[in-house]
Amino acid sequence: MSDMKKIYTANAFPPAGPYTQAIAAGAHIFVSGQIPADKSGNLVEGSIGDKTEQCCRNIIAILEEAGSSIEKVVKTTVFLDDMANFNDMNARYEKFFSHKPARSCVAVKQLPKGVPVEIECIALA
Numbered sequence: 001m002s003d004m005k006k007i008y009t010a011n012a013f014p015p016a017g018p019y020t021q022a023i024a025a026g027a028h029i030f031v032s033g034q035i036p037a038d039k040s041g042n043l044v045e046g047s048i049g050d051k052t053e054q055c056c057r058n059i060i061a062i063l064e065e066a067g068s069s070i071e072k073v074v075k076t077t078v079f080l081d082d083m084a085n086f087n088d089m090n091a092r093y094e095k096f097f098s099h100k101p102a103r104s105c106v107a108v109k110q111l112p113k114g115v116p117v118e119i120e121c122i123a124l125a
Helices: 048-065 084-097
Strands: 005-006 024-027 028-035 073-078 102-107 119-123
Touching: 024 048, 028 048, 048 084, 048 119, 073 084, 084 102, 084 119
Parallel strands: 073 102
Antiparallel strands: 005 024, 024 028, 028 119, 073 119
């Protein structure tokens, strides 16, 4: 455990369960899935693009707290509750991840708090 550090920032959605926003381990930062909720815990209204953007803004805040940045993300996983949202999510996603890290995108039956999108990532420290 001594080579792992919990990362927390008040500038992103607070954990909604028994997990941390991110863990720094060695040269990597593992960011927990971020849902479209602001730092006060309020779910973001609007389009799937707006909700994707909030997920990305949470990731940015967490990575900055860890001393990293979105440009150092090497892998993302996007969870969608409906693949019909894929194109709209992608249009907003690519504005944040222009360096095109490796990515998986999967459809799931349901996400926490009934949101349509969740994004997790791995970044270099």
